[in-house]
Amino acid sequence: MTLLLPYDRYCDEILAQTDELRAVLKDADLTAVVPTCPDWNLRELAVHVGGAHRWVGEIVSTRATGDIPEERVPGIAGPESEEPGALDAWLAEGADGVVAALREAGPDARVWSWGTEQRPAFWARRMAHETAVHRADAALAARAGYEVAPELAADxxxxWLEIVSAAQRDGDPEAVELCGGGRSLHLHATDVPGAEWLIEFGEDAFGWRHAHEKATVALRGTLTDLMLVFHRRLDPGSTRVEVLGDAELLDFWLERASFG
Known part of the structure; x- marks a missing residue:
């Protein structure tokens, strides 16, 4: 795992992204279905985010050496009251708690994670992006605007590339299909100079690097929109992005890229 942003920045982003999520939820219909997570309504999405914060906070604060079952995490099920104000306060409390635990531990303490990195640095990055991406889900459901800072979108x-690569190494049945020599996918941000990725399919695995080169298929758009497509929050057929070349290869990637 390579941290592109400072540890403290990830902690700051957990708080900032949670605040922006709370702002989206403030005047929204919490029973509205989330189109990008159709099994959830907005309230259930918020409980998922706040629950993840509490789960990670418990792992980091206790220096857990293994997975902690959800039933052992205080308050993970959400606020007792159905009132929107209670949900708002509960979300803020969860974000404050996980960030306090992360800051107290520092980036290099030994803690369990489901990733290859067994330290709080993994969790700070993961929770920053978990919150930012689910904020996009909430914004889509509430028909609100959405944008993230370029450096956060890039990260x-x-x-995501690191997660999918790890899933491929671990034998995830969908991720292992992301191979086959001679094919490539180019991501090109139109609003941030140098924000480009070339994903190359090798015979047994894929790799990536920063490059501006011709590829089998290219996805062009703002960096925020590239991030949303890559996380399957924006359809690649949207007029907000441009697909050049073999669109089926992009679909092939999006269908198989997963946590494992």
Missing amino acids: TIEE
């Missing part, structure tokens, strides 16, 4: 793409 969500980098982290």
Whole structure:
């Protein structure tokens, strides 16, 4: 895992992204279905985010050496009251708690994670992006605007590539199909100079690098929109992005890229 942003920045982003999520939820219909997570309504999405914060906070604060079952995490099920104000306060409390635990531990303490990195640095990055991407889900459901800072959007793409690569190494049945020599996918941000990725399909695995080169298929758009497509929050057929070349290869990637 390579951290593109400072540890403290990830902690700051957990708080900032949670605040922006809370702002989206403030005047929204919490029973509205989330189109990008159709099994959830907005309230359930918020409980998922706040629950993840509490789960990670418990892992980091206790220096857990293994997974902690959800039933052992205080308050993970959400606020007792159905009132929107209670949900708002509960979200803020969860974000404050996980960030306090992360800051107290520092980036290099030994803690369990489901990733290859067994330290709080993994969790700070993961929770920053978990919150930012689910804020996009909430914004789509509430028909609100959405944008993230360029460096954060770029890092969500980098982290996602690392996660999918790890899933491929671990034998995830969908991720292992992301291979086959001679094919490539180019991501090109139109609003941030140098924000480009070339994903190359090798015979047994894929790799990536920063490059401006011709590829089998290219996805062009703002960095925020590239991030949203890459996380399957924006359809690649949207007029907000441009697909050049073999669109089926992009679909092939999006269908198989996963956590494992």
